[in-house]
Every structure is written in structure tokens, then in C-alpha cells.
Amino acid sequence: MEKEKRVVKKSFRFTQSEWHQIEKKCSFANITATQYFQKLAVSGKTAKNDCVKEKQKYIEEIAMVGNNINQIARQLNSGKKLDMWMLNILLKIEQTLNDRWLF
Numbered sequence: 001m002e003k004e005k006r007v008v009k010k011s012f013r014f015t016q017s018e019w020h021q022i023e024k025k026c027s028f029a030n031i032t033a034t035q036y037f038q039k040l041a042v043s044g045k046t047a048k049n050d051c052v053k054e055k056q057k058y059i060e061e062i063a064m065v066g067n068n069i070n071q072i073a074r075q076l077n078s079g080k081k082l083d084m085w086m087l088n089i090l091l092k093i094e095q096t097l098n099d100r101w102l103f
Contacts, residue, residue, distance in 0.1 A: 065093050065096065068089045068093060071089070072086045072089060072090065
């Protein structure tokens, strides 16, 4: 079956604040505005479901950070001093948080 070509073009007007909200949703879902409106118009749903994979990626990153922190806590609780590998892990965690979560 041949894929149907999109030939109908429409335009819409938004306030600056409305467009900003739409851009944020599209960015979060990692889709274009066109894809967002197509999904909304055809399925009646917004693009929230499309960002599940993106959320899963962040959850996995947070879990890895948590695992590293737990390793360090175990070492420190066993009476060992903070050594270079623990310090490097803490620095990587700090860098990851700064790069991914802090604006």
C-alpha cells in the first residue's frame, strides 16, 4: 500500500505565550510542531505519549547516578577513605547534573 502524500496546507495564529507552550511540548516530546498537530488532530491525543522513551532514558541515567552514589556510600560506611575513583565518580555525577538538569 502506497503512503498517502500530504498536500493540504493550513496556517494558524497563536499568541507568543501560546506558541512558547507549544514549542516546549514539542521539544520535550522531541517532535516538530507539524508532527504535534497531526497527532493531536488525527488521534485526539497530544504528544505526551511520544516522550515515554525520552523519560525512560532520563530514569535510567538517574538510576546509574544513584548506583554510583550507593557504591560510594558503601565504601565510606565501611570505614574506607574517599579515594580518587570515588572523587572521579562524584565529579562525573556533578557534571551530568549540570549538563542535563540545571539550566
